Amino acid sequence: MMYSEFKYYSCPGCGEFVVNYPETGSFHHTSVDFSDGKNRSMYSFSDLKITKCYGCEKNYWLREEYLVGIYDYGKKPLSNSNEERNKELIRKIPNWEKVKSADLPSVLGFDELLKAGDFRNEDEELYLRQNLHWAFNDKYIFEDRMFHNNAEKVIWEDNLKSLIPLIKNKWGYRLYLAELYRNLGRFLLAKLILAFTITIYPNQRKTKSAIFKACKNKNRMVVPVSA
DSSP states (O other), X not given: OOXXXXXXXXXXXXXXEEEEOOOOOOOGGGEEEBTTSOEEESSOOOOOSEEEOTTTOOEEEOOGGGEEEEEEOOSSSOOHHHHHHHHHHHHHOTTGGGOOXXXXXXXXXXXXXXXXXXXXXXXXXXXXXXXXXXXHHHIIIIISOSOSSHXXXXXXXXXXXXXXXXXXXXXXXXXXXXXXXXXXXXXXXXXXXXXXXXXXXXXXHHHHHHHHHHHHTTOOSOOBOOO
């Protein structure tokens, strides 16, 4: 596995540093696809767009204005410009090797950003809402408990309803749209969407089958996609 550019950011609240790794693949035998469209693996990094500060716990977007520098882990020898860039980063962050990696906010963190309207366009809103959906499903998969209280259940359902208008006219999101309606318990509508969704690739066909089977079983929760 070859990493390339590690990007270092500074929290706009307190100045604490985080490093964002480039997106990488995952080992096949540890990787599982789920009906919500997310691939979950024990050994993978994601190129995040948002993080939670380890210092002041502020949730913020990893925007260019917070970028401190880039360290290049690419193939050697590096170009002179990349060598200078690495040296510049080390001058700014002497303990650069000990900086913690960026990590996604919690369920409540995503909800906080959405309620504050902290997004610049529809794509950013979709990013927040989809990751909030996935965060709830992560809790169900890894903690076997999606909600800690009724307030979280309300956040989950409201987010599902808000996601639908963001994707209903996007053809590439048809399977995800069916998944959202299934999560809401609208199984007949979910199956109708599936019936009119053309799947080309094997993983799409497997996801479609998994969602349809879950509808048949009146199951609203996220399910793994069979290999």
